[in-house]
Amino acid sequence: MRRAACFFLSLLLLSRESCAVKLSIQPPPASQGPKITAGGKDPLTNKGNELYTTNITISEQVVTVALDMATTDLWVMPPDGLPSFNDTHLNATVYNIISPLNGFGTVTGEIGVGVFELSSGYSIPFQAFLNVQPSSSDDGIFGVWGLGLEPSFTNTAVQQAYGSNATWGQSVLANIFAENSTGDDYIGISLSRSGDTGGTADAFLTISEYDSDYQAVANSPKVPRFSTNSFGWTVLLDALSVGGNKIDWPSISEEAPAGKNIVQIDIGTDNVRMPLVQLNALYSTIPGSVSTPYVPNLWIIPCNASVNVVATFGGQDFPIHPLDLTAIQVITSPDGRRNYTMCTASWTEFVFGKDEGVGDALFGSSFLRNAFTVFNFGTGGNTTGNPFLQMLPQTNSTTAAADAIAVRTALMANMPPELAPVELQGIINGTIPSGNTGSPAQNSTALAVAPSLSLVGAISVAVISFL
Secondary structure, eight states: OOEEEEEEOOOOEEEOOOOOBBBOOOOTTTOOOOOBBBBOOOOOHHHHHHEEEEEEETTEEEEEEEEEEOOOOEEEEEOOSOOOEEEEEEEEEEEEEEEETTSSSEEEEEEEOOOOOOETSSSEEEEEEEOOOOOOOOTOOOOEEEEEEEOOOHHHHHHHHHTTGGGGGHHHHHHHHOEEEEESOEEEEEEEEOOOOOOOOOEEESSSOOOGGGGGGSSSOOOEOOOOOOOOSEEOOOEEEEEEOOOOOOOOOTTTTTOOOEEEEEESSSSSSEEHHHHHHTTTTTTOEETTTTTTTEEEEEEOOOOOEEEEEEEEEEEEGGGGTTEEEEEEEESSOEEEEEEEESSSSSOOTTSSSSSEEEEEEHHTTEEEEEEESSOOOOGGGOEEEEEEEEEOHHHHHHHHHHHHHHHTSSSSOOOOOOEEEHHHHHHHOOTOEEEEEESSSSSOTTTSSHHHHHHHHEEEEEO
C-alpha cells in the first residue's frame, strides 16, 4: 500500500452538533495551558520502508500512529475505542492522506481532549485530537500524528468555539514547544532501512534535543523553507546527480532560483516522486537497465547494479543508498509457467501542477533514510524566524554499493533466477518465449499467480516486494 498524493488540505467541515458525552469532563479553563513533562527520544517502527509509526498514549489508550508532515493534526481510531473520552461537542472532517488508513479521502470524527503521552516521557495533560470511528487496519496503524507546519484544523475548530486562549487545541508539537520558551523548537528524525542486513541506522524521533550520535548536525548548513506558493517542508534542491553528472531539471515554478528545484520533504511519502523526464534521465544511465512500453514507466534494472545518485541541499551532498533506488520482486511469465526475480525502479513518476503547493518533487522516506534530519520550526529560542532544515549525511557511496550487492546476493540465493533486463523485457513484450528459463511457477511459494494472468498483470497486481 502506498501513500496517496493528496495535497488539497483546505477542506474543513465543522459543526457544533451535540454528541453523546462519554465522560462529564470540561475542557481546560482558558487560563490553564498544557504543562509539559520533558522526555528523550521515541523509537519509530519501519513498516516495510513505506510508513514509520510510533506508539502514543491518548486518553489512557496506547495507539500506533503513522507520522506525516503534510498535516499538523492528531487523529486516532483505536479498534476498541477509548476507555474515556472528553467530548468537546465539535465534529470535524479532514483529509486523510495515508492510504492504509480507511483508504484515500477524508476522515470524520469528534474532537476530544485527553492526556497525551510519549514513551520518551513527554506528557500533555490537555491535548485536543480527532477521535475517528474505530476501524480495522491490516498494518496495525490506527491514526496519524502530524508533524507539519500548516495551521491545525483541530485548533481552528477549538478556538472558534472556545476562544483564542484555548491553547489545548494546538498541535502536539506546538504545545510541547510552548512550554519550553527558552529552547529552540525542532525535531530530529532518523529512519531505518528494512532488509538492509549490512547495517542501518535506528529509527527514532527526538524533540528539542540532539541525539548524542548526531550532534554534528548542529553544524550542518541551514536549508530554509521555500514557502512561495507551497506548503509543508518545501526547500530548494541544488542538484540531483547521477554518476557525477547533474540531471537537467527545469523547475515548474517561476519562483525557483535558476538551476534549483523546489521539493517537499515528507516522512509520510514512501519514495521520491518526480517528473517522468527526470526519472528516465536517472534510471537510463544505469548500465544494463531497460524500459518497456507494455508496463508504463517500468524500468528493469540489474539487481546488483551500482547506482551513484547524489542529492545536494545547501551545498551539501547526500548520496542515496542503492537499496533506496530499486525494489526486488518475483514475477510470473505470461504463460504462467515460470517465475523470475526482477529489480525495478522504486522512485516513481508524479506530475505536479503549479498551484498544488508541492513544487517539483516529493522527497519521501527513501531520501530521508540517507540523512539524519532536523526540522526547525523557527518558533522559539535563538532560531525564531523562517523554518529550516539541517541534515547530516548517513550514506557513504562506496560502502553502500558493496552493502547493496551483499544484501541482494544473499536475498536472491532463495529466490527464482534473475534474467538480464533485456531478456525480461523480451518476455514482457512477448518477443522471447519463457521456455525453461526461471523456475517453475508451480513450485514457487513466494507468489501465487493464476496461469491465465499475464506478466504485465502479475507485475501490477501480484508483485511481492522484498526491499
